[in-house]
Amino acid sequence: MKLTIVGKDGTRKELKSIPAEFVVGREAPAQIVLPSSVISRSHAVFQVKDGHVWVTDTSSNGVFIEKKRLEKNKQTPVPLGKPVIIGEYAMVFEPAQVAQKQSAVIEAEKPVKKEKPLTTADFSEEQLDALSGIRDQIHKRLLETLDLRWVDFTAKRDQELNELVSKRLDMILSQMSAAIPKWVDRKLLKKEMQDEVVGLGPLEDFLRDEDVSEIMVISKDQIYVEQKGKIVESKKRFSSNPALMAIIERIVAPIGKRIDESSPLVDARLKDGSRVNAIIPPLALKGPCLTIRKFGTKRLGIDDMIGFGTLSKAMAKFLEVCVKGKKNIIISGGTGSGKTTLLNVIASFIQPDDRIITIEDAAELRLPQRHVVTLESKPANVEGKGAITIRDLVKNALRMRPDRIIVGECRGGEALDMLQAMNTGHAGSMTTGHANSPEDILRRLETMVLMSGMDLPIRAIRDQIGSAIGIIVQQSRLSDGSRKIMKISEVLGLDDEYNILLEDVFTFEQKGVDAKGKVVGKHMATGYLPSFLADFKARGIEVPEDLFKV
Ligand SMILES: Nc1ncnc2c1ncn2[C@@H]1O[C@H](COP(=O)(O)OP(=O)(O)OP(=O)(O)O)[C@@H](O)[C@H]1O
Ligand SMILES: [Mg+2]
Incomplete structure (x- = not known):
């Protein structure tokens, strides 16, 4: 018997073999752990025998099959291929060719909160450094397979370019899979890399955030923002100095300005009117330095x-x-x-x-x-x-x-x-x-x-x-x-x-x-x-x- 568990947020776990009897609940000693506050410690007991599955609801919030709540504490047959709904998870049983014994505790992946854009805020310094190294590698590999110099960034968010970069990133991420630690949210990592290559990288989120009025990049891994009048250090980083440099060039080039060693400082503007100043080595010692005074969406009167x-x-x-x-x-x-x-x-x-x-x-x-x-x-x-x-x-x-x-x-x-x-x-x-x-x-x-x-x-x-x-x-x-x-x-x-x-x-x-x-x-x-x-x-x-x- 094969069991697939799908979370509402898209997490998916497939178990090729399952024990003859197991408990599903919020935490151990349940054999299948579904982390959620709406799931009981011991939510349901499943029995599997001769290609048939039964479930007994032992929870307070219920078990549902085809939108019907099952009778509590009564063994009920489970139709194969139909989802059994427990909290935010759906469990689907299907016949498998080979069944093996499995007794270990199986933990479904924790649901990832999508609406949280600044997950890096939770990371430690060591994690941030590790992440920085990984991003640098991904960026390098991306540049090896994709020549970004020909790209016309004035037509920013170009659909074709976005798709191309997305495909390459998928490829690189799967190649590098073993090197990326478990705690890294791959979807977010991909989004950040994508933002960096076709957009303004970590700056994108700050530009969208109405509470941020000023963005101050003093090196690739030191970004400060002024939020509601106060200056705070952000944990966001650029992958590398070339990545940051590319973004600066992307800002100044469309308005006919130029920045390089022979003219290492420039004043520019973003499309929305935000004021930009960039200064790079040899004048800026730590690396490319960028200051953006955001043009408020609301004009003050x-x-x-x-x-x-x-x-x-x-x-x-x-x-x-x-x-x-x-x-x-x-x-x-x-x-x-x-x-x-x-x-x-x-x-x-x-x-x-x-x-x-x-x-x-x-x-x-x-x-x-x-x-x-x-x-x-x-x-x-x-x-x-x-x-x-x-x-x-x-x-x-x-x-x-x-x-x-x-x-x-x-x-x-x-x-x-x-x-x-x-x-x-x-x-x-x-x-x-x-x-x-x-x-x-x-x-x-x-x-x-x-x-x-x-x-x-x-x-x-x-x-x-x-x-x-x-x-x-x-x-x-x-x-x-x-x-x-x-x-x-x-x-x-x-x-x-x-x-x-x-x-x-x-x-x-x-x-x-x-x-x-x-x-x-x-x-x-x-x-x-x-x-x-x-x-x-x-x-x-x-x-x-x-x-x-x-
Ligand atoms: N009266 C105000 N109350 C609250 N915030 C303000 C006020 N005036 C300006 N700000 C905010 O302060 C920031 C700096 O404003 P502004 O660009 O006018 O300063 P500035 O003195 O011209 O700076 P600079 O010396 O860099 O040119 C902006 O984000 C702006 O929205
Ligand atoms: Mg001013």
Whole structure:
């Protein structure tokens, strides 16, 4: 007699010979163990004699044949070829040519939970290392049998390619079967390898996971992600450095960029708009390094930011009138503090009849207005020529009759051109910069202007800064992962000693952290009334005075 046991999840076990009498249950001493909480310890007793099978139900949840529950504790004949249902398992008896004695405990494979994508999370370091080695071997064998260089990855998820890779992987996995430890889920291993060869590998799951906002690969087996504002190390890994390299190339090639030893760093974008930066050896010492800032599926608006506690309603209104009143604004903050997001939000306050030109290294801004010219800088070509910098683009933008220029981020000499633009009829321009306080961003701007190569005296530089910048918004990422505007300050110009004068309009007062580590505090007006209120009033821009009430 032959017995086949099939689990609902697709696990399958075939027994060519079975004992004359045996118990099926959740755990030993049952001879056939079906691991499931709905199965009794001793669920049913089977008897086999002369090509006939009988079953006696001894369980609490029952035994079913052809959708009928059997009478408990009564020996019932089992029709051959028809499934006997016990919990999530079906047992089918069929006549076999040769029957042998078998008395050992037979354990069916544990059901595999399909909806759990990150099973690697349960593995130990040694297991992860072993898995890494196996994946490396599979990858190598795959490349031996399949030349992936000709594949056009722009037509990603190409059905034909997927099928081809799937077949090859099946073949390799069966050849390597003995070398793959039992604890490795083969289906998952195949899916991961497939993702790596035709998709973006371990990144695929992170890109799908809405809780992940940033993906940081610092070497093939060290991947960090920012999840709900917190940075955590993931246990996912790439098979090898070439596999990771191939994925980086797959990202940059379709948008006409290039990465190799002679140009080892690149800014790029995924199709969904996520920003990508890749840097490889010899610049990155541990191996190819990849940083992806995911483009949120939901575009954040000012109301979301108020909801998150990033700023108060009064501050939001104030920023809105500053944008409408054409104040030049610089958003200052640390890495990942939300500068670009805030720039996007406040730029959406710009009147629809203004002509806007945006300039970025990797186009991240998504403005709702229709009349927007979007420019993106370009790195040098293979011969090291043809680079178009942010600075080139700012200069060019001035010849494009802009009303407002928005530069994604000022890092160098472009600051001078930006300040000049702000001072010469392009009021209402905006940019961001990397600094830790409003005073700090002013100092950085000085340094950036010096980087332009123009030999300007420091007074002249400060003069430019003091008269160009109207408002500084300082944003931070706090210890609990939240983003907050810490200060909104007005730039008042220079004093007699050529110091730039600043006055805070709003601040965030942190009182501490609660039991869960969440930052507790309050956004407040300082009581200072901005110097331009009268001017705004004269131009018909309404500024409710209670915004500034302490
Ligand atoms: N106010 C906010 N509240 C919560 N999350 C935010 C907020 N603003 C931005 N984020 C999230 O923080 C991450 C970083 O945002 P953003 O790209 O705007 O930062 P950045 O300061 O421009 O970073 P970088 O210096 O790298 O350019 C994104 O994932 C974004 O969704
Ligand atoms: Mg940014």
